[in-house]
Amino acid sequence: MAVTGYYLDQEWEYQEILLGFEPLSRTHSGINLGEVVLKILHQHQITNRVLAITTDNASNNNTMISSIQESIQSLELNNNSNIIRVPCIAHVIQLSLKDLLGQMKANPKNEMVEMQWSEDRIGPIHATNQRRMIVDTLNKVRNLAVYINASPQRWEAFCNLQAEGPKLVPIQDVRTRWNSTFLMLRRAKKLQSAFDKFCSQYNQLILH
Numbered sequence: 001m002a003v004t005g006y007y008l009d010q011e012w013e014y015q016e017i018l019l020g021f022e023p024l025s026r027t028h029s030g031i032n033l034g035e036v037v038l039k040i041l042h043q044h045q046i047t048n049r050v051l052a053i054t055t056d057n058a059s060n061n062n063t064m065i066s067s068i069q070e071s072i073q074s075l076e077l078n079n080n081s082n083i084i085r086v087p088c089i090a091h092v093i094q095l096s097l098k099d100l101l102g103q104m105k106a107n108p109k110n111e112m113v114e115m116q117w118s119e120d121r122i123g124p125i126h127a128t129n130q131r132r133m134i135v136d137t138l139n140k141v142r143n144l145a146v147y148i149n150a151s152p153q154r155w156e157a158f159c160n161l162q163a164e165g166p167k168l169v170p171i172q173d174v175r176t177r178w179n180s181t182f183l184m185l186r187r188a189k190k191l192q193s194a195f196d197k198f199c200s201q202y203n204q205l206i207l208h
Contacts (some may be wrong), residue, residue, distance in 0.1 A: 001019070001021070001022050001023075001024050001033065001036055002018065002019055002024075003018075003020045003036075003037055003040050004017070004019060005017050005018075005019045005021045005044075005046070006178050011097050011111055019040050019043075020036075020039075020040035020042055021039075022036050022039070023038065028060060028162070029060055029063065030045050030060040030061065030062065030063020030065075030066070030067055030075075031063060031064075031065040033060065033064040033067075034063070034064045034065075034066075034068045034156075035052075037064065037068055038068055041068075044069055045074055047075065047077060048072070048075075048077035048078055050068075050072070050083055050086035051081075051083070051084065052083060052085070052086045053065055053068070053083055053084075053085055053086070054085075054086040054088055055086075056086070056087075056088045056089070056091040057087060057088075057091055057092070057095065060167075060193070061085070062085075063084060065085045068083060069082065083206065088133075090178070090179075093180065094178050097181075100176070100180065103148060103183065104134060104135055106135040106138050107175065108142070108173045108174055108175045108180070108181065110201075112188065123171070135147075138181070138185075141170065141184060141185065141188045142172055142173065142184070144170055144171075144188075144195065144198075144199075145170035145171060145172035145184065146172055147202075148169060148170055148171070149169060149172070154202075155169060157198070157201070158170075158194060158198050161194045161197045161198055162191075162194050164193075166190060167191065170184070170187055170188060170191060170195075171183055171184045171187045171188075172184060182189030
């Protein structure tokens with residue numbers, strides 16, 4: 001469990017520091033997480049200087065904040081104010097985009113990156129409206145990522161099509177990784193020229 005501290009120094013400059021990186025041997029209950037965070041706060045002697053804690057939206061974090069708050073209040077320290085819980089904006093955006101892609105039926109289904117290619121992944125694609133175009137574009141990029149990375153020969157051939165810069169390969173998104181669809185599309189945009197060349201050589205793929 002990583003705990004990062006964010007603060008303003010004496011010069012009013014924003015600073016951030018890794019306060020602790022602790023293994024979690026017990027269940028990830030809010031009580032157990034709170035004990036880990038409190039231990040780190042005690043180690044750095046900043047128990048009375050916590051203004052807010054940023055977490056994702058998992059329910060156990062509610063219990064964690066309450067547990068930390070109760071423990072700090074029991075110490076009767078100076079400046080013992082209520083801790084503000086700040087939702088992680090990256091997680092909020094991730095959940096919103098996940099719901100959007102889900103409504104469009106464009107979410108990735110796989111839990112892990114797929115390393116085997118099956119011909120039944122490919123079929124004729126006919127985009128009939130804007131929503132389908134977005135879904136079909138995502139599926140094309142996903143299929144290309146699996147197809148290229150599933151074969152050392154295709155992987156090497158794809159890399160050889162890139163004349164300049166580092167040799168990159170496409171990324172496949174997965175359901176359980178934050179931002180993976182964005183990272184997949186950002187990489188695909190960077191590899192657009194190599195994709196065009198590759199698809200013209202491997203035209204048995206119905207990708208256009």
